[in-house]
Amino acid sequence: MSGGVDSAVAAARAHEAGHDVTGVHLALARNPQTFRTGARGCCTLEDSRDARRAADVIGIPFYVWDMADQFHDSVVDDFVAEYAAGRTPNPCLRCNEKIKFTAVLDRAVALGFDAVVTGHHARLGADGRLRRSVDNGKDQSYVLAVLTRAQLDRAVFPLGDSTKAQVREEAAVRGLAVADKPDSHDICFIADGDTKGFLAKRLGATPGDVVDARTGERVGTHEGAYAYTVGQRKGLDLRVPAADGRPRYVLSITPKTNTVTVGPREDLLVDEVTASKAIWHGAATPIECDVQLRAHGEVVPAVVTVEGGTLRARLLTPARGVAAGQAIVAYQRDAAGGDAVLGSATITAAARTSVAPEAARA
């Protein structure tokens, strides 16, 4: 129970369904006293109190579990290391994988619990398949697709059939004070929202060149390649304008040479994605399906092949801003039951193999 409205309503629903429910708040900050900055993030003292009050109102026992060390090792350190390696990590996904459905689940099972209930917006129906929430805007299946079959078998997501608005309404009816609490959007361990500053403090200044992909010319310098993400346009501060005067975007980051490569928007388009550490739920491949390449990102049709731990996707519509380190999640279209997750993997490379008609237009 994070102290937010979703986990509070999820707990209430599980309790009402007759389960023996115990509320657990995860203390994730090594020094919670320093995180006392208000409702931002998921590990402030205020949030812990909100979670406790929600448990009181629901009528379930409540405990705080100290997962600060595991969180720091598996999520925060990983976040910094991924940026240092020129990739763009998704810490929420990592937290689901390593903390909520590993550290917490393992401990809970050892203590005699059957499952972990969370307030994620995703469906996990009778067929055991992970599906998108009915609320497309709030759907979190992308950051849950990393879960294995064994983890999903011990997961319960009671909110998948409701929209966020319905969840808030229900919280108000149930007398939960967190009904109107604002959503958290930021990375919970970066209290001030300044990701660039957070990374700079840990990785230090590592000045390097910004190079134009088409001309090979040095068009600027940077203080640390970790401050850039593929697809980024703002904040490049380039001294040399492009020949055609059009804006340039980050195309790739090369940690070896500490180079940020930029180019025109159409060069961002890729139609082949390679990804490692695949979690695949058994559908025969190659398979034509939809893929999502970043959280809340667009969905494109693709043909996906999985061999061993490697997933390859040929995008039938080229996509922009595909960054290594992000997840590729494959969905089987199902308008009635909610698109179902076929599997996921971590993007290692993306390439353009053909000039798509859309690219020519761009």
Added chain:
Amino acid sequence: MLPEALDAYVAAAREVGNPSSLHASGRHARRVVEEARERVAAALGCRPSEVVFTGGGTESDNLAVKGIFWARKSTSLSRTGVVVSAVEHHAVLEAADWLGKHEGAQVTTLPVNAAGKVDPARLGAVLEAYGEEIGVVSVQWANNEVGTVQPIAELAALANRYGVPFHTDAVQAAGQVPVDFAASGVAALTVTGHKLGGPIGVGALLLGRDVAATPLLHGGGHERDVRSGTVDTPGVAAFAVAVEITIKTQQEYAARVAALRDDLVKRVLSVVPDALYNGDPVDRLPGNAHFSFPGCEGDALLMLLDANGVGSSTGSACSAGIAQPSHVLLAMGADDDRARSSLRFTLGHTSTAADVDALIDALPAAVERSRRATAWKTPR
């Protein structure tokens, strides 16, 4: 609250009257307060004028440690020493720490042995070295976690020999073991209502007549010019009734509860043979049983036992609710793992043999599960 204390509370709460007022209803309230003071004094072995009513244990401890320190320092600027034991309640430890950080106090911490006891010779050595430069010594009468009872009379006598005021936090001790202010030789003693069958939010500092303390709260000077604020008439009336009854029945209560506790300890050690019994086996609060369960996490055990209707306590939690390794066990020489594997069972007035049975029924499975759960901590 004891029913008699509750009756006294309600009776006094029905009356109008501010004990500081001079009109008839004020005088009536004043009489209730003064009778309460006399009853508390009689029960705890001090003079009525030595009873300073406060808002509870934390306030009394703060008033004693800071108040006596300031008063002594005002008579000699070099008198900056504060001596506390390593196992004090946070109300004393944090007050001393604050004096160190903000008021230039030199804080000396007295170590304890493996049973949690202060060695009088250690206090003697500190007094010998600093003597009159010490503002105040504070050592609790009995520990709130492991139940160890300190040799208070002996420690107080040492402090008196050097003319240093000695305060004791007797919040845990009063009503459990014999506590007599005058006989103990202490300069100041803390008690609180809710540990004695009285209301929460009422307590007292017994402060020797010749012991000066600078107030924490300034105002009308209601309590001996040391503690300002309108006295809580119903609160102190109920507190006095509770103190009187609890002290009167202490011996009988202690014998009954200690027998129950001894049975609990024997049976816990028989169902969990590698459990470690913490604290002093003899000089100990009658209702206290404290164990380390190797390989377990105290907070996991607490949760599992609670789910079976058995309430227990770990050390303490920080403001975010995270269980912390107990400073008391760490001071007794336990390592972090042992401190975190510890749990306290407290018996009291309502405890019965059936309660002990319920614990013994639930404990083995809880220990086994908790041991399995410790595995999640191993790096993966």
